[in-house]
Amino acid sequence: MQIALFVPCHVDQFMPQVAEAAYRLLRSLGHNVVVPEAQTCCGQPAYNAGYWPESRRIARNFLRVFGEHGTIVAPSGSCVSMVRTNYPGLFAGEPEEAAARALGHRVHELSSFLVDILQVTNLGAELPVTVTVHDSCHALRELGVRDQPRALLAQVRGLTLVEMAHSEVCCGFGGLFSVKYPELSTAMADEKLDNALATGAQYLVGVEASCLLHLQGRLRRRALPLQTLHLAELLAWGKGLL
Amino acid sequence: MSRRQDFARSLADLDLRRKMAVSMAQALGHRAARVAETPEWEALRDAAQAIRAYGLTHLDEMLAQFRHQLEARGARVHWAADAEAANRLILDVLRARGVTRFVKGKSMATEETRLNEALIAAGLDPVETDLGEYLVQLCGDRPAHPTAPAVHLSRQDCGRLICQHLGAPYTDDPTTLSLMVREDLRSEFLRSPAGITGANFAVAETGTVVIVDNEGNQGLVSALPDLHIALVGIDKLIPRLQDLGPLLRLLARNATGQTLTCYTTLISGPRQAEDADGPRELHVILLDNGRRAMLADPTARQAMTCIRCGVCCNICPIYSKVGGHPYGFTYPGAVGSIWAAFLSADPGAEELAHICSLCGACSEVCPVRNELSHTLAAMRRRRHRPWAERLGMGALAAVLARPSLYRLGTRLLRWAHPFRRLGAAVPPIRGWTLGRELPHPPSRSFQESHRRWGGHRRE
Numbered sequence: 095m096q097i098a099l100f101v102p103c104h105v106d107q108f109m110p111q112v113a114e115a116a117y118r119l120l121r122s123l124g125h126n127v128v129v130p131e132a133q134t135c136c137g138q139p140a141y142n143a144g145y146w147p148e149s150r151r152i153a154r155n156f157l158r159v160f161g162e163h164g165t166i167v168a169p170s171g172s173c174v175s176m177v178r179t180n181y182p183g184l185f186a187g188e189p190e191e192a193a194a195r196a197l198g199h200r201v202h203e204l205s206s207f208l209v210d211i212l213q214v215t216n217l218g219a220e221l222p223v224t225v226t227v228h229d230s231c232h233a234l235r236e237l238g239v240r241d242q243p244r245a246l247l248a249q250v251r252g253l254t255l256v257e258m259a260h261s262e263v264c265c266g267f268g269g270l271f272s273v274k275y276p277e278l279s280t281a282m283a284d285e286k287l288d289n290a291l292a293t294g295a296q297y298l299v300g301v302e303a304s305c306l307l308h309l310q311g312r313l314r315r316r317a318l319p320l321q322t323l324h325l326a327e328l329l330a331w332g333k334g335l336l
Numbered sequence: 337m338s339r340r341q342d343f344a345r346s347l348a349d350l351d352l353r354r355k356m357a358v359s360m361a362q363a364l365g366h367r368a369a370r371v372a373e374t375p376e377w378e379a380l381r382d383a384a385q386a387i388r389a390y391g392l393t394h395l396d397e398m399l400a401q402f403r404h405q406l407e408a409r410g411a412r413v414h415w416a417a418d419a420e421a422a423n424r425l426i427l428d429v430l431r432a433r434g435v436t437r438f439v440k441g442k443s444m445a446t447e448e449t450r451l452n453e454a455l456i457a458a459g460l461d462p463v464e465t466d467l468g469e470y471l472v473q474l475c476g477d478r479p480a481h482p483t484a485p486a487v488h489l490s491r492q493d494c495g496r497l498i499c500q501h502l503g504a505p506y507t508d509d510p511t512t513l514s515l516m517v518r519e520d521l522r523s524e525f526l527r528s529p530a531g532i533t534g535a536n537f538a539v540a541e542t543g544t545v546v547i548v549d550n551e552g553n554q555g556l557v558s559a560l561p562d563l564h565i566a567l568v569g570i571d572k573l574i575p576r577l578q579d580l581g582p583l584l585r586l587l588a589r590n591a592t593g594q595t596l597t598c599y600t601t602l603i604s605g606p607r608q609a610e611d612a613d614g615p616r617e618l619h620v621i622l623l624d625n626g627r628r629a630m631l632a633d634p635t636a637r638q639a640m641t642c643i644r645c646g647v648c649c650n651i652c653p654i655y656s657k658v659g660g661h662p663y664g665f666t667y668p669g670a671v672g673s674i675w676a677a678f679l680s681a682d683p684g685a686e687e688l689a690h691i692c693s694l695c696g697a698c699s700e701v702c703p704v705r706n707e708l709s710h711t712l713a714a715m716r717r718r719r720h721r722p723w724a725e726r727l728g729m730g731a732l733a734a735v736l737a738r739p740s741l742y743r744l745g746t747r748l749l750r751w752a753h754p755f756r757r758l759g760a761a762v763p764p765i766r767g768w769t770l771g772r773e774l775p776h777p778p779s780r781s782f783q784e785s786h787r788r789w790g791g792h793r794r795e
Contacts, residue, residue: 101782103736107749108775110782117786129786132739140733142694144716145726148733155737183714231695264653268693273767275691277344280771282653282693311772 096126098163100201102173103135105303112303115330116169116204122335123214133159138176141184142269150184157190157197166201169326171233171302174203179236203233205301205325209242215249219332222252225323226295228286228309229262230302243301243325250332256293260285267308283312290320297323339664339687346658352488353657359487360656366593367647374589383582385705388641391573392631398540398573399622405543409605411618416567418625419449419681425621426451426532426565427458433563435460435530439521441547441557442466443534444482444644445567445623448666448679451532462532463524465553467517474501480660482646482667483591488659521553531557531615535568536644537583538620541576544604545620548584548597555601564615566603569623571640583643586703590645626678635714639674641704648698648708654691663688670698670708677715689715724763746781753777 097120101113120127137152156177160166168174178198185194208214225247233239240262247255266272266282273279287309290298298320300306306322313320330336346352371377391398403413416422422445430438440462446452452462452473464473468485472478474497479485486494495508502516533554537546545566547554558564574583588594607614631637649655649669660668665676665685673688689712696709735741752759756774759765768774780788 103742106782107746107777110778110780110785113782114785129783131783131787133783134739134742135736137736140729142713142716143725143729144690144713144719144721145729145733146717148729151733151737155739159739180713183710231693231697235696235700262697264693264695264697266653266693268695270764271690271693273764275340275343276767276770276772277340277347278654278657278691279693281347281657283771285653307775308772311768311775314773315771 095165096128096163098160098166099127099129100136100160100166100168100170100173101129101133102168102170102303104307105169108307109303109324111336112169112324112326115324115326115336116167118335119204119208119217119326119330119333120167122217122333123212128163130159130163136173136176137184138173138180139269141176141180142271146184150188153181153184153194154190157193160197160201161193164200166197167204167207168201169204169301169303169324171203171230171237171239172304174201175232175236177201179232203237203239203301205242205246206237206239209245215245217246217249217329217333219249219329220251221328221332223297224254224256224293224295225297225299225328226256226258226290226293227261228258228265228290228298228300228305230300230305231264233301234262239301243299246325246329247299250329253332256295258289258293258295260289265305265309267305269304272308279308280312283309284316287312287316287318287320291318295320297321297328299323299325299328301325339662339684339691342662342664343654343658343691346662352659355488355490356656356659359484360650363484363591363593363650367590367650368593370589370593370595380582380586381703381705384586384643384703385641387574387579387583388643388704390575391571392637392640394575395570395573395631398575399570401540402538402543402573403622405541406605406618406620407543409543409608411543411605411620414619414621416621416623416625419623422449422567422621422623422625423451423454425619426567427455427460429563429565429619430455430460430530431458433529435563437461437463437524437528438530438532439463439465439524439528439553439557439561440469441531441533441554442469442485442549443532443567444479444666445534445569446532447479448569448625449567449623451567463521463528465521465524465551465557466549467514467551470517470521471497474498478661478666480668481649482644482669482672484646488661525553525556525560528557528561530563530565531559531561532565532567533558535566535572536587537574537580538568538572539575539577539580540573542604544577544602546580546584547601547603548587548599549601550592550594550598552599555599558601558603559614562615563617563619564603564606565619565621567621567623569625570627571642587643587645590647590701590703626675626680630675630678633678636674636678636711638706639671639708639711641706642671642675643704645703647701647703651697651701653693653695653697663691670712671702671706674708674711674715677718686715686719689719728764743783746784749777750779
């Protein structure tokens, strides 16, 4: 299958290893993975901040770049949800409305693509680590991504998953919210991190790089004995691909 | 003081955080137990959503029917365009009958219009009879939650407030305290010439004001005095009596985790010839105060279907830490942050739509399936934003809309990173670094590495 890799801007800039991991994982399953060159961002930062015309300018580039691709996969729930859930409203009444709606059905979050579409859970990975999972809000509530990451982790040999309390509660990132209301944002991060620490896990695993960037920033500030890890990184690492 | 500071101050109040954590976990726990034992839960939500959605398109029809039915049984129905008009109407009715001290049932509508302040300023003396409101009145505060006004107070706080007020030795035993308040309020009920309540629902078909409570005080406030005034938001209208079934079941289960509240009072007029009791005079005041403006707004109108169960507060990772006070508006939480844009006299209240991480937990549990977080995101378009933010967002969009500029930006970010301390004064960076370390951009972005090595690298 030909798969176009959608690399969210924050992954491209700050966590390139997550995109690399997704790229190699999909290739290892025998797929032809292309990385459309002109991709930038889905427009979510502007959308969530209430700047819809600005968001549309960015989203138009996304439509141009990915319009011709059949299957699009991203190592992110939030950006996929932006395209699938928010593009129809963002482009309502615009010439691109139909194209935007059609595109939404072709964009997939990585873990749900692996489990629900490719129907693969055992990637042959092995990693003797203890992890806990954070459910990212948009992946969980808008894309129904909850069991898929756990199904993939369950097949990693040597891995122990210890569920944390309130894994489904927001970590406090929320885009511009995180810098406009930093006190609230970090208080939410602290609750998440304290719950993760209580499991004794070495890694806090998620499917959403933006949550992980925020949590990592807080972890480093508090010098906590815990690391964040994107599910794609974990799987690629366990398969010896990174 | 800014709202951000109000929230930050509440966050720093660790005693409040502890009390909120206990109360919210308890409320959500009780709710979860009711959801688990109600197999028709989703069907109930569908029914409630449909009933409330009907109201959005048939409001005038329902208002006319409600009024007609009530007037036919001798009630007076008034319209109040805003808070001031509602308070004026109530004051006029009370004054004309020489009322000074009177009892009140819990009513968020009267909180919204700040009725107590207006009446006290006019020399009247309202006595709150809901235990939570009684406590809130004792500390000169505002309710911190739509269904649990004193949620921010601990058992010990309640003990101190009540014992001090009644001049009794300190106790924090809930039964003793409630019996003390009962004793204190009983004489108020018996001598009060008037009672003021709100309404949970208003049934158009039968002209019925519906009030629920757990202490029995609403029945006493509305039936014992000779005069009963009910202040009813026009959003409370529902078409038929039978619609109360799903709505009351959902309201109690979501709000307190009960299967039904202890008391449900239905009032369809003043005392009739064949009635043994009830007020001789009933006034129902229908309050707009921004509701029609909300109904006319295609983005926000769905929020008019709210049944005020408060579950969007309880589930909110922000509300559940700080309670209702930092919101600075009668209705806190997700739905309140939508209502604030239309009902609050403070134009700054539109900021509330931004004080949300858009996690969507509220939308997931809302009994009438309001898309609260999507509405909040869409409402953010309304606010007049600071010029620096608009400029920044415009620049960001210009870069992200053009792949060539995005590539240039990728390089610039890496060149600028060593000098990041200089950026510490820039608001978004300052906001991030207040509690977090900045991420390090690796020397090459994924796209840069991919362009350089593409599929030729070793795997």
